Amino acid sequence: MKVNGKAMRSIWVEPDGWSVGVIDQTALPHRFATVRLATLEEAAHAIRAMVIRGAPLIGATAAYGICLALRADPSDETLDHAYGTLLATRPTAVNLRWALDEITAAVRNRPRSERTAAAYRRAAEICDEDVAINTAIGRNGLPLIETIASRKKPGERVNVLTHCNAGWLATVDVGTATAPIYLAHDKGVAVHVFADETRPRNQGASLTAWELGQHGVPHTLIADNTGGHLMQHGMVDLVIVGTDRVTANGDVCNKIGTYLKALAARDNGVPFYVALPSPTIDFTVADGLAEIPIEQRSAEEVATMTGRTADGRIETVHIAPAGSAVANYGFDVTPARLISGLITERGVIAASRAALAGAFPERAGAAE
Amino acid sequence: MKVNGKAMRSIWVEPDGWSVGVIDQTALPHRFATVRLATLEEAAHAIRAMVIRGAPLIGATAAYGICLALRADPSDETLDHAYGTLLATRPTAVNLRWALDEITAAVRNRPRSERTAAAYRRAAEICDEDVAINTAIGRNGLPLIETIASRKKPGERVNVLTHCNAGWLATVDVGTATAPIYLAHDKGVAVHVFADETRPRNQGASLTAWELGQHGVPHTLIADNTGGHLMQHGMVDLVIVGTDRVTANGDVCNKIGTYLKALAARDNGVPFYVALPSPTIDFTVADGLAEIPIEQRSAEEVATMTGRTADGRIETVHIAPAGSAVANYGFDVTPARLISGLITERGVIAASRAALAGAFPERAGAAE
Numbered sequence: 001m002k003v004n005g006k007a008m009r010s011i012w013v014e015p016d017g018w019s020v021g022v023i024d025q026t027a028l029p030h031r032f033a034t035v036r037l038a039t040l041e042e043a044a045h046a047i048r049a050m051v052i053r054g055a056p057l058i059g060a061t062a063a064y065g066i067c068l069a070l071r072a073d074p075s076d077e078t079l080d081h082a083y084g085t086l087l088a089t090r091p092t093a094v095n096l097r098w099a100l101d102e103i104t105a106a107v108r109n110r111p112r113s114e115r116t117a118a119a120y121r122r123a124a125e126i127c128d129e130d131v132a133i134n135t136a137i138g139r140n141g142l143p144l145i146e147t148i149a150s151r152k153k154p155g156e157r158v159n160v161l162t163h164c165n166a167g168w169l170a171t172v173d174v175g176t177a178t179a180p181i182y183l184a185h186d187k188g189v190a191v192h193v194f195a196d197e198t199r200p201r202n203q204g205a206s207l208t209a210w211e212l213g214q215h216g217v218p219h220t221l222i223a224d225n226t227g228g229h230l231m232q233h234g235m236v237d238l239v240i241v242g243t244d245r246v247t248a249n250g251d252v253c254n255k256i257g258t259y260l261k262a263l264a265a266r267d268n269g270v271p272f273y274v275a276l277p278s279p280t281i282d283f284t285v286a287d288g289l290a291e292i293p294i295e296q297r298s299a300e301e302v303a304t305m306t307g308r309t310a311d312g313r314i315e316t317v318h319i320a321p322a323g324s325a326v327a328n329y330g331f332d333v334t335p336a337r338l339i340s341g342l343i344t345e346r347g348v349i350a351a352s353r354a355a356l357a358g359a360f361p362e363r364a365g366a367a368e
Numbered sequence: 369m370k371v372n373g374k375a376m377r378s379i380w381v382e383p384d385g386w387s388v389g390v391i392d393q394t395a396l397p398h399r400f401a402t403v404r405l406a407t408l409e410e411a412a413h414a415i416r417a418m419v420i421r422g423a424p425l426i427g428a429t430a431a432y433g434i435c436l437a438l439r440a441d442p443s444d445e446t447l448d449h450a451y452g453t454l455l456a457t458r459p460t461a462v463n464l465r466w467a468l469d470e471i472t473a474a475v476r477n478r479p480r481s482e483r484t485a486a487a488y489r490r491a492a493e494i495c496d497e498d499v500a501i502n503t504a505i506g507r508n509g510l511p512l513i514e515t516i517a518s519r520k521k522p523g524e525r526v527n528v529l530t531h532c533n534a535g536w537l538a539t540v541d542v543g544t545a546t547a548p549i550y551l552a553h554d555k556g557v558a559v560h561v562f563a564d565e566t567r568p569r570n571q572g573a574s575l576t577a578w579e580l581g582q583h584g585v586p587h588t589l590i591a592d593n594t595g596g597h598l599m600q601h602g603m604v605d606l607v608i609v610g611t612d613r614v615t616a617n618g619d620v621c622n623k624i625g626t627y628l629k630a631l632a633a634r635d636n637g638v639p640f641y642v643a644l645p646s647p648t649i650d651f652t653v654a655d656g657l658a659e660i661p662i663e664q665r666s667a668e669e670v671a672t673m674t675g676r677t678a679d680g681r682i683e684t685v686h687i688a689p690a691g692s693a694v695a696n697y698g699f700d701v702t703p704a705r706l707i708s709g710l711i712t713e714r715g716v717i718a719a720s721r722a723a724l725a726g727a728f729p730e731r732a733g734a735a736e
Contacts, residue, residue: 029689194695197670199567199591202687209692220693223567223670224592225625229700232627232657257593259600263631289600302565302591305673307685317675317683319570321397324577325588327562332597 001168001175001182001215003032009173010052011060011127013120018071020064022052025169029210030308037061040069040082047089047096054170055244056130056277059099062086063123066103070119074112079104092295094245095279099126127172133277134174136345141180141240141275142187144348148237149189157192157218158184159237161227164198164255165207166242166275176275177242178211180343185217193219194230198255200301200328224257228264239265239272240343246274246281248364250336250351251288256329262338274334274351275343278360283367286353288333299326369536369543369550369583371400377541378420379428379495381488386439388432390420393537397578398676405429408437408450415457415464422538423612424498424645427467430454431491434471438487442480447472460663462613463647467494495540501645502542504713509548509608509643510555512716516605517557525560525586526552527605529595532566532623533575534610534643544643545610546579548711553585561587562598566623568669568696592625596632607633607640608711614642614649616732618704618719619656624697630706642702642719643711646728651735654721656701667694 001007003023012021020037026049027033035051037043043065046052052061069082083100090096106122107115148158166177174182184191193212198204205221212219222230230236239261245253252258252274265272285291303320320326339351349355357364369375371391380389388405394417395401403419405411411433414420420429437450451468458464474490475483516526534545542550552559561580566572573589580587590598598604607629613621620626620642633640653659671688688694707719717723725732 029692030686195692197567197687199565199593205687205689205692210689213689213691218693220695221670221688222695222697223624225567225623225628225700226695226697228627228631229624229662229697232701255593256591256597259596260593260628260632263596263635264628267631294597302589305675305685305687307673307687309683309685315677315683315685317673317677317685318398319565319573319673319675320589321573321578321581323581324397324563324573325586327588327590327594329590329594329597332593333600 001173001211003214009127010057010169011064011172020068022046022061023169024051025053025207026051029206030314037064037068039072040065040085043068044085044089047086054165055093055095055280056171057169058090058093059095060123060127060130060172062096063099063103063126066100067116067119067123070107070116074115079107094282098279102126130172130277131174133345134171134176134179137176137275137277137343138174138179138183140345140347141273141343142183144238144271144273145180145184145189145191157190159192159194159235161194161196161230161236161239161261162208163196163204163241163258163261165203167208167211169207169211170242176277177240179275180240181217182215185215191217193217194227194236195219195221196224196227196257196261197221198257199224202305203255227261231264231268231270236270239270241274243274243276243280244331245285245292246276246342246356247285247288247291248281248283248356248367249286249288249353250339250342250356252334252339252351253288253292253331254334256332259332259334262334266338271340272338273341273343273348274339278344278346278363281356281360281363283364289335292333294332295330297328297330299328302326302328369541369579371582377495378425378537379432379540386488388436390414390429391537392419393421393575394419397574398682405432405436407440408433408453411436412453412457415454422533423461423463423648424539425537426458426461427463428491428495428498428540430464431467431471431494434468435484435487435491438475438484442483447475462650466647470494498540498645499542501713502539502544502547505544505643505645505711506542506547506551508713508715509641509711510551512606512639512641513548513552513557513559525558527560527562527603529562529564529598529604529607529629530576531564531572531609531626531629533571535576535579537575537579538610544645545608547643548608549585550583553583559585561585562595562604563587563589564592564595564625565589566625567592570673571623595629599632599636599638604638607638609642611642611644611648612699613653613660614644614710615653615656615659616649616651616724616735617654617656617721618707618710618724620702620707620719621656621660621699622702624700627700627702630702634706639708640706641709641711641716642707646712646714646731649724649728649731651732657703660701662700663698665696665698667696670694670696
């Protein structure tokens, strides 16, 4: 999507033909800067320090991390070391392991002289496949927006609420929850997005609002507390969020607070959709509430806030009383019963075991 | 309640017998400081600049503002001027007008020589009446906590979730939503509070967590997104919030985000109570959603955050992208159907027209 009017992806090979460029997402929305990754260690650091984030982008960055390692030394030892180093950066990321396995399989049985080129080819394919999946999600979700638009009076916009960042910055391009929005906007449909701030890490304020603004999509930043009120007053036509994991039953694990928006959508008859690439479906888990452990993250994320001062410095301020305990749960689970549908690369399907197994029989079967 | 181990109120007459002390709430939770008000203008400024906030405390401060004005000049002109000046500080605050009317009625028909003393007497009564009402709310709400405590295993705590600040800092003492909590804690009941941060103004992080900590009540600060997840996992026994206005039907207008917590409570079978002094009931309004206009506040409150830096300075940082629109709705309406009960100074009653009119017939009748 666009930054400063120019189309770009979130990861690319630099003009030198081998080093890798990414956007420094830790500096957003205050400063747009790119980072050049030239070594395995630089790629691992970019993942570990959250210079880049989002499951598909983590996978793509890890794939290029293997490329950079093999370029320095195409030995089995280096391949194994790179795999282990990159996997350790975010051990719970399913996409990361998948991308590492893919790239390893593409090079393992080749002569050393061919490994580097094969790795770069497979890494580029992984990126293109991500964009293709997201574009398919966008095409499948687009009619949801167009149908609402067709009922609007002239001059009225379709209002979509989203939570956290499931935008192109979390993927290689297009995004998941944002895919139908970007496609609608680019097609000339009048769409406006309410972006939840998404405390405690503020991905909505820092990333979603920024990327929508750069691409020219009208949007309004709101506090996480606001969505229910907007829905009560008919100001939201549709909710679309992303997800970190969907269970075989259609329960959705996503950024903390998603469940509250799903409840408000249900209470006000607002459709609530979840956009996801099929690798996000975990057919080994059935009941999301009972089976998915919710990560507790650092208290600092709740107790502090980072932003830019009036004179342009980036500063972190402490907002909690000195002696107060703080809890920081990263995700919650939205039960399938609250979800209007799942927007996947194979179409919009019900959040149910039957629909998921029907749409992805090869994945469902493998998990049995 | 206690600050640094010492019992205090949020407003008091200084040892000189006439000037008025308040806590500078704009500096909390980072710095505890008191402010001495010696003139009408200083009292008006304290309300206007939100040095003090909360409907009952605004009313009490305005009452003392009249006292300070009359002490300088007990004329009718000064009385009228003081009334107008104070009313203009927060024109929509119902309690403010009520307190000004009370104090004016207490002095209007007296000789000038008696006015100042009469005003101070009535101001002190207004403060004592607030504390008496809140203590009654606490006594009436206490059994809700004690009943849950009686079912707990040894060592387990009663977990109460609250939103925003309806604590003693918003009143003269004890608070409304916090009243049953402080009474339970002081009685030795093991109670623990989850305090919602309450974006965008962070009253939960800045005020509720601070006052609970100062009084020694175990508590945990959480992001506003978190309550649903906690309720799904049985980690909240009871929700108690305050309110700015209750309609004749029992709909509750309170800080934005309250409605989302009420939905989560309903979805998980968690009791959801609203604590209120009866002046908060507005018998002239029936349907909260249709009839209560929701104030839009400054975008800056969403786009910025204030806290203390590592070296102890208070700094405001900007957290939104430069070009993003921001919306800031101050309150939402929780429909009566989601409310387990209203904790009032006359007992715990249903959130219904019949129950409200039955408990407060003199108020309901006057509005007809």
